[in-house]
Amino acid sequence: MKIISWNVRGLGKSRTVGRLKQRLRDENHVIIFLIETKLSSEKMARVRSRLGFQNRIDVAAIGRSGGLSIGWKHSCLVNLQSFSARHIDVIIEDDSEGRKWRLTGFYGAPEEQYRADSWNLLRSLNQNNTLPWLVVGDFNEILLASEKQGGLVRSARQMDAFRNVLDDCALDDLGYSGPWFTWEKGRTHANNIRERLDRGVANSEWWDLFPDFQLKHLSHTFSDHCPLLINTRGAQSSIKKTWHFRFEASWVLEESCEEEVKRLWLNSGGEFLDRLRYTSSGLDAWFKKLRSEKRLTRKDLTEKLERLNNLIPTDDVLGDILDTKIALNFEMDREELYWEQRARSNWL
Template sequence: MKLLSWNVRGLGQSRTVNRLKHMLQDVNPAVIFLIETKLQCKRMEGVRKLCGYSNGIDVASNGRSGGLSLAWKTNSQVKVRSYSNRYIDVIFEEDIDGFSWRCTGFYGAPEVENREASWDLLHSLDDMLDTPWLVIGDFNELLLASEKRDGRIQSDSQMNSFRTALMDCNLDDIGYRGQWYTWEWGRLSSNNIRERLDRGVANPAWWELFNDYQLDHLVHTFSDHCPILLTTGLNDRLRSRKQHFRFEAAWLLEESCEGEVLKLWNSCSGSIPDRLTLVSSGLELWFNKIKKEKKISVKALQQRLKELNDSQPSDEKLEEILETKLALNMEADREKIYWEQRARANWLKNGDRNTHYFHSFATNRKRKNRIRCLINDSNEEIQYEEGIEKMAMDYFSNLFTTQGVADPSVILEGINFPIT
């Protein structure tokens, strides 16, 4: 299951909505929590339905600030417990596995003078002791001074109040992968500030239920906050099954489709069933190749943006970050225009039909000692257990293997051997 939380900083422009839709299609989260939508409920409902999320709850903005939306497309039964302009609290009841867990999308007060009220709110929500509980969102506060670079020094009392609130509610930070910060301000190195304001926290019951997860800080092209994506059940293996061939309507939008069908049909001299089999398998390979080629440029831009975000900021790099974001936005806009020019129809909204499997561990020690990922010599992330085991075995095998004894004559040349 995937859950995405993002302070989008306004969805009033159609271009921004299109870029959000493009990103959600790429990541395909089952649950989304959007902060600072700056929209009234009716309009926000239209935006999330456009993005493929017909189920959800929206909280209206207060003028040009605030606004929340929590939406889902899962096999779970969702019960809304309560909500306000600072949070949306729901219970997910899994039909397949028969368990329930609690998720609270949280938006801490941006104003320092209202921060204590946010922690009082968190205390008031701590009313289901035995239920697995995840709180995710923009807390607008740091846990540690190391979560901020440049700008005004953060008040120790502010951070201590946040830490105390989490401790009182028995909530722990669940960590992250990717760039360390989630919020950035300033396009020049002289005024650039970076902070980690967005995070997920959970109680021990949630840790025990969702032992295998990761939270990623994603690259983004709009908003001063980055999306955070929680993925659970990483080691689940969906049972493979034979997929029946289905002709996709989207194939007709490709100019080379007709020629590809004719080429495949004429390349076989057998019976009609034989030709149909050849055409079906050939079309799937053909379209997969087209999709892969289209994604290459976008993936390269996303990788470059990630490298720039991880690097030490300078005026040149901040300018390149802006240019890379513009290029990614142009790709999203170009795809929208592509489909609008060739198909005068709405996108079909596909639900997330993944099956979820969860295993629980008894102690926090097992959770903390779990190796989720290793980086190999090619700087590639290895996440699967078989790959991690092989890397560990190879490392220690090489560590204790003699690589050959060097010729000692070079060292001995400078030593006198007196005869006594």
Template sequence: MKLLSWNVRGLGKPRARSRLHATLRDVRPSVIFLMETKLQAGEMLRVRQRWGFQNGIEVGSRGRSGGLCLAWRVDCDVTLRSYSERHIDVIISRDAEERCWRFTGFYGAPEENLRAESWALLRQLNDSPEIPWMVLGDFNEILYTREKQGGRLRLQRQMDAFQTAIDDCGLSDIGYSGRWFTWEKGKFSLTNIRERLDRGIANGGWWEMFPLFSLSHLEDSLSDHCPLLLNTGSDSNGPRQAHFRFEAAWLVEDSCEQEVIKLWNESVGLVPDRLACVNRGLNQWFRRLRCSQKISTAMLKERLEMLVEQDPTDEVLGDIMDTRLALNLEIDKTELYWEQRARANWLRHGDQNSAFFHRFASERKRRNRITSLNSMQGIRGEKELEIHTIARDYFTDIFSSSHPVDFSRILEGIRPRHSDE
């Protein structure tokens, strides 16, 4: 699930709405939390519905300041707990099998003298510590002096008050990837100020529930705040190029051999080029096949349900037997597909597949995934191409000799010998 949090600094102008809509199309979040919309509730309702978010909660602005919106798509189950001018608190779940968790969109007071009220609100919201809890938004405060560059120094007591409130609630900062600051002011170096005012904080239950999460600071020119994209499944690097792997399920398909022959005859070039063509063709063929198998399985189940409701004549019983055989064959193909991915023989022929097994079969891939690497110069790379480059440079360096040795002096002390033969 992806959640986008953003202090948009006003959506009254069509250009601002257009820019935000473009960002939503790019990252496709399931849930969005917007701050400082500067719109009344009814107007914000119409705007987010045009973006495809039919469900949501709006807190109208006061004049030309404030305004919150939490909106979600139809595939999310969201229950409202509470809201105010500074927060929207909900319970989220995606499906019946997913454990519920709590999300609070938080907007800290911009005024320094009202900051204590924000921390009091945060403590007040800490009423269910047993529920996994994530708080995301613009807190209008930093935790450490290193989180600010330029301008006057932040008072230590202000940062301590924020840290104490977080500690009292059993929350901790979840970190980030991307640029270090989330807010910027000033176009010249002498007046430029950068601060990390936006962040995510979560309790231990949420960390355990989503061990592969990621929080990214995105780039955008709509607001002086950058968008925060929370991904609970850690797929921030996007799709990766799949390696060729032989599928055991191919062997039970009668058309497999003919497909290989056809792809080989249609390919041109050297053997590696022709193998690459066969690889791509087989993967495309199998994806089409998997899709048709799902449709075929559903149709066979419907036909079987219809047949068993009819009178048990010889013809009907024969059709039932044929349908069951065909359905079992399709199920066996699916079982074989998931058994190969498990890398452990958990399935026995004829066993029932389960959603739990599907999750387990993919766990190894998630656990072994590399999301970032640091180069030898200390530069962090998170994109797939950057990770590949850093890994290649590292192994090239360790397997290359920078100071070749003249071995002739070493071999001078060795007397050559050879046998009579």
């Protein structure tokens, strides 16, 4: 099972929702936990439906702040236990063997003076728990001074309080792969701040249930937080899908499209239908190659972004990060047009 946790910093813009939809599609997720949606329950229901999730639990934003949402596919059974402005707690049954475990999406108070209330909430959720338990989200706190770079030095008292609550609840940090930080602000070296505020923690029973799990910090082009991907079964091979020919609206954005159609038609022979079949077959092959190149381009840009995020944030590096995000967004614009047409075709 794949789980995405992300502080999206608002879903009020259509383009932001489109970017989120692409990011989720890439990972073939089953459960999503979204933080700071900044939407009412009604608006969040429309967004979640656009993302492809019919099942959900939404906690409305208060004014223009907060808002939580858990969405899931019909392949797993999710039972709500409790919720608040800071958490959504559910029990999951995700396979035919009837194994049950607990998932808590958590959002720690951004204000330091209310952080103790967040830790007390976590302690209350831990009472009488007998299930494997995973807590994931934005805790708005770090465990170690090494998890912060730039800005003011974090108070040892604050970090101690975070470590104490994890000890009280018998929760251990899951670790990660990818860039070490999950939150960033500042576009120059002088004001750049990076911290690991988002994480997954679990009790020993959950570790025993999913010994091959993976947690990864994913790259992103919007929000100042990165998404967390938790795969309970570790790496899995992808399933290839059958390709069917169709003319895609995104092709007209390619400079080579018109010349390719002309070339294929002029090189074809025989009756009209034979020439049509030859041209469509050629376009099919051209598009497969084009898609492969685009995937490679997007993959290269994503990998470049990950490499840049691991470098010392000098002004030149931060400038390269911004340029790479712009280029990656441009590639996503092309792909979004492709998927919009496909969704419309499926609806028809």
